[in-house]
Amino acid sequence: MSMNQDIQEVLFTPEEIAAANQRLGQQIAHDYQGKNPLLVCVLKGAILFLTDLIRQIPESVEIDFMDVSSYHGGTTSSGDVKIIKDLDVSVAGRDVIFVEDIIDTGNTLKALGDLFASRKAKSVKIVSLVDKPAHRNQSVKADYVGLSCPDKFIVGYGMDYQDRYRNLPYIGVLKPEVYL
Numbered sequence: 409m410s411m412n413q414d415i416q417e418v419l420f421t422p423e424e425i426a427a428a429n430q431r432l433g434q435q436i437a438h439d440y441q442g443k444n445p446l447l448v449c450v451l452k453g454a455i456l457f458l459t460d461l462i463r464q465i466p467e468s469v470e471i472d473f474m475d476v477s478s479y480h481g482g483t484t485s486s487g488d489v490k491i492i493k494d495l496d497v498s499v500a501g502r503d504v505i506f507v508e509d510i511i512d513t514g515n516t517l518k519a520l521g522d523l524f525a526s527r528k529a530k531s532v533k534i535v536s537l538v539d540k541p542a543h544r545n546q547s548v549k550a551d552y553v554g555l556s557c558p559d560k561f562i563v564g565y566g567m568d569y570q571d572r573y574r575n576l577p578y579i580g581v582l583k584p585e586v587y588l
């Protein structure tokens with residue numbers, strides 16, 4: 409059965425996502441000329457965004473990955489942000505950009521920000537493809553935002569429900585009967 413049948417509404421098409429990526433890539437390229445920033449992809453959700461975003465940055469960058477989880481497949485944050493895999497490289501003296509698919513409660517980026525405060529990065533900024541401000545309970549804000557989303561649980565383009573739907577090329581909302 410096609411995943412498309414589980415979708416009630418498409419919020420952002422592949423074209424809208426591509427346009428957002430292009431704009432974000434241009435902004436980052438402009439702001440980080442000659443700085444060789446370290447883009448830290450927050451797995452798993454941000455994997456599609458990272459790979460598309462970096463191709464829109466015609467400047468030298470490096471990438472690394474952290475695996476962080478707090479939703480455990482569901483639709484609400486457990487508040488317990490688990491670091492499953494840390495970076496391979498040191499961030500001391502580096503210009504770091506966290507790459508996120510979505511900022512929702514802000515719990516994930518608050519925990520990463522606290523962790524990085526002691527690691528002596530030269531600068532730390534955040535790029536998030538989607539901003540969902542409705543449930544924010546931490547005062548984190550992305551420096552670069554692609555798309556703003558209403559108070560709905562979304563899937564696709566990296567984002568999951570029970571680890572599925574990440575491979576949808578668009579971002580949408582599931583039919584209510586899927587949440588069982």
Ligand SMILES: O=P(O)(O)OC[C@H]1O[C@H](OP(=O)(O)OP(=O)(O)O)[C@H](O)[C@@H]1O
Nearest residue numbers: 451452453477478479512513514515516
């Ligand atoms: O602002 P928050 O409320 O913390 O939500 C945002 C985070 O939640 C999701 O990750 P999740 O824990 O679902 O792990 P996943 O990326 O592996 O799906 C998403 O990819 C962000 O990292």
Ligand code: HPA
Nearest residue numbers: 512560561562563567568
């Ligand atoms: O709306 C969402 N969808 C998928 N994953 C998420 N993680 C935080 N918010 C969301």
Ligand SMILES: [Mg+2]
Nearest residue numbers: 453479481568
């Ligand atoms: Mg998830």
